[in-house]
Amino acid sequence: MxxxxxxxxxxxxxxxxxxVVVVTVGGVLLLIFLLRAKSTxxxxxxxxxxxxxxxxxxxxxxxxxxxxxxxxxxxxxSLELERRNQLPPRNQDLFPSLAAGHVIIVLYVHNxxxxxxxxxxxxxxxxxxxxxxxxxxxxxxxxxxxxxIEGIRFCQVKQIFAPYSPHIFxxxxxxxxxxxxxxxxxxxxxxxxxxxxxxxxxxxxxIVSLKHHWWWMMNTVWDGLAETHGHSGHIxxxxxxxxxxxxxxxxxxxxxxxKLKKCPSCYAANLAPSDVNSRGEGWxxxxxxxMGNVGYSFNRTVWRKIHRKAKEFCYFDEYNWDITMxxxxxxxxxxxxxxxxxPKTSAxxxxxxxxxxxxxxxxxxxxxxVVKVALDEGDKVMNIDSNWDVRIFKHQPGYKAGFKGWGGxxxxxxxQLCLDFSQMYRSKEAASF
Numbered sequence: 001m002x003x004x005x006x007x008x009x010x011x012x013x014x015x016x017x018x019x020v021v022v023v024t025v026g027g028v029l030l031l032i033f034l035l036r037a038k039s040t041x042x043x044x045x046x047x048x049x050x051x052x053x054x055x056x057x058x059x060x061x062x063x064x065x066x067x068x069x070x071x072x073x074x075x076x077x078s079l080e081l082e083r084r085n086q087l088p089p090r091n092q093d094l095f096p097s098l099a100a101g102h103v104i105i106v107l108y109v110h111n112x113x114x115x116x117x118x119x120x121x122x123x124x125x126x127x128x129x130x131x132x133x134x135x136x137x138x139x140x141x142x143x144x145x146x147x148x149i150e151g152i153r154f155c156q157v158k159q160i161f162a163p164y165s166p167h168i169f170x171x172x173x174x175x176x177x178x179x180x181x182x183x184x185x186x187x188x189x190x191x192x193x194x195x196x197x198x199x200x201x202x203x204x205x206x207i208v209s210l211k212h213h214w215w216w217m218m219n220t221v222w223d224g225l226a227e228t229h230g231h232s233g234h235i236x237x238x239x240x241x242x243x244x245x246x247x248x249x250x251x252x253x254x255x256x257x258x259k260l261k262k263c264p265s266c267y268a269a270n271l272a273p274s275d276v277n278s279r280g281e282g283w284x285x286x287x288x289x290x291m292g293n294v295g296y297s298f299n300r301t302v303w304r305k306i307h308r309k310a311k312e313f314c315y316f317d318e319y320n321w322d323i324t325m326x327x328x329x330x331x332x333x334x335x336x337x338x339x340x341x342x343p344k345t346s347a348x349x350x351x352x353x354x355x356x357x358x359x360x361x362x363x364x365x366x367x368x369x370v371v372k373v374a375l376d377e378g379d380k381v382m383n384i385d386s387n388w389d390v391r392i393f394k395h396q397p398g399y400k401a402g403f404k405g406w407g408g409x410x411x412x413x414x415x416q417l418c419l420d421f422s423q424m425y426r427s428k429e430a431a432s433f
Contacts, residue, residue, distance in 0.1 A: 140167035197410030241351030271295025318405030
């Protein structure tokens with residue numbers, strides 16, 4: 001009797017064991033199937049550079065970006081900034097989703113905290129700002145600038161930091177090394193490094209960083225971020241010394257829609273006239289004119305046209321990104337490059353000092369330490385009429401094809417770094433130049 005009980009117990013134990021084995025094996029097989037299915041879907045969606053799988057530390061990410069390129073060896077700060085660039089947007093608990101048809105806003109900044117505080121305050125009053133995402137692109141890392149952005153609570157915010165900014169390399173390129181040529185040094189005589197610009201001047205860190213940051217930012221925003229991957233709509237670009245009116249976002253949404261019908265040949269939509277001193281004409285009509293550099297927006301199709309002109313952009317001896325675009329990139333499109341705007345401005349340029357002035361406690365760049373922009377009731381609500389016709393401004397003054405540039409961009413190292421930025425998120429096979 002005892003032996004029979006033992007036999008039945010062994011059989012029961014065996015059956016339980018087999019059941020556990022079957023369930024375990026079945027679970028493993030199901031998990032493998034699901035993972036393979038997920039991988040197949042992700043592979044089908046995968047772009048030339050996989051912005052959706054940026055797991056790992058900053059050095060791993062950097063190695064993938066640097067593959068096949070001649071980007072400078074990064075220091076610890078550069079790697080840390082690259083890691084921060086992969087962090088998700090903040091304030092998603094306050095704004096869990098973005099509105100359909102939203103226009104992403106990119107604010108690119110340098111190191112003028114007084115100015116930045118003003119533009120952030122103006123953005124906080126913009127109608128509809130909570131519907132979209134604000135991407136802030138920093139030229140390097142400055143603690144006070146970072147602190148201001150971290151205080152934003154009125155929309156989703158993502159920060160990106162230029163990891164190859166000359167400002168974060170203290171003793172070698174893209175910063176300045178001890179053996180770099182200075183001013184009008186003769187490289188052969190002084191046995192120093194560098195190529196002079198067309199006027200005989202060697203590179204200046206503060207000057208070259210302007211063009212580097214803009215081009216790095218454009219390539220990163222359009223091709224290197226999971227948050228913008230697949231975004232086919234317009235992206236608005238503003239700077240830290242642009243005061244944005246409360247009606248700016250609603251006006252821009254209206255202009256983007258009207259552009260398709262009223263001005264299909266227009267490349268962009270602008271918040272402000274190309275003449276930064278103008279507040280607009282006040283007419284009952286839309287304006288098509290040369291693209292301005294205050295509050296300009298365009299879509300991915302236009303970006304692809306610009307990206308195909310990387311060589312023209314990177315080799316033109318001009319340190320200003322906007323003059324480079326006006327003098328060499330836009331003319332190469334073969335037809336006038338117009339932008340559509342309203343008859344009244346929705347943004348103004350308030351800066352009185354250059355990009356690398358107005359820092360710390362110095363209040364001389366802002367009258368009495370504040371910006372005073374007079375707003376009327378029409379500046380607070382959308383004031384674009386869909387029934388207006390379009391008036392085209394032709395033969396406007398300004399930089400055009402044939403202008404040889406102000407220089408400041410003659411060093412071969414800067415030109416190559418610029419070209420490398422163009423390929424950061426693209427395979428060699430997909431490179432268009």
